[in-house]
Amino acid sequence: MRDYQLLIFDWDGTLVDSIARIVEAMRVAAEVSGLPWRDDAAIRGIIGLGLPEAIATLYPELDDAQRIDAFRQRYGEHYNALERQPSPLFDGVAEALETFREQGYRLAVATGKSRRGLDHVLAGRGWLDYFDVTRCADETASKPDPRMLQEILAHCGVGAEQAVMVGDSPFDLRMAHRARMDSVAVGYGAQPLAELLKESPRLAIERFEELSHWLSGGLSRQSREVESYV
Incomplete structure (x- = not known):
């Protein structure tokens, strides 16, 4: 042992098993924020980072603090809505x-x-x-x-x-x-x-x-x- x-x-x-929900929430946040979608591989590639670091990696051109905060809020709202039924272990x-x-x-x-x-x-x-x-x-x-x-x-x-x-x-x-x-x-x-x-x-x-x-x-x-x- x-x-x-x-x-x-x-x-x-x-x-x-929550990866699909993270990808969906990122895409919804991007759409609502008027940002281009990133493909699944790109989004999966930032999973594990803190949200600010993840957003900066996916959208390095996004440098306005208010827009970044809005993106974070929209991501969190959508993800938490999905988690009303908890992701399965x-x-x-x-x-x-x-x-x-x-x-x-x-x-x-x-x-x-x-x-x-x-x-x-x-x-x-x-x-x-x-x-x-x-x-x-x-x-x-x-x-x-x-x-x-x-x-x-x-x-x-x-x-x-x-x-x-x-x-x-x-x-x-x-x-x-x-x-x-x-x-x-x-x-x-x-x-x-x-x-x-x-x-x-x-x-x-x-x-x-x-x-x-x-x-x-x-x-x-x-x-x-x-x-x-x-």
């Missing part, structure tokens, strides 16, 4: 998280969402007190800056070598690398494993349940372990 004490998860695309997530808790792991979330946005979706699941700690992009630095992870480690009193970051975007994995932390790439979210493997994760998986098997000391046929960069 591996010696991790703390498991840190991205939210969208890692625990929750990926298969195996609920069961695995409960097992991790029973096994004594501490659980955390590190997300590009705002605090208001994360609390909204956590409340929709009755999960406001589920995790030991959560950190959001608008209360710290956006991924891939490691500050979010460093703050989680400090809160939990855990060293980087005792924690692992699980995520579906290159920003998640780069953040872990900069915090000198192991990472697990999941290939069912925003980006395919072919892209994520470029960031040298410790493990690459296609189903969430494979994480439980690996943490217990095993390795399924579908998952791939690579040499750690730490």
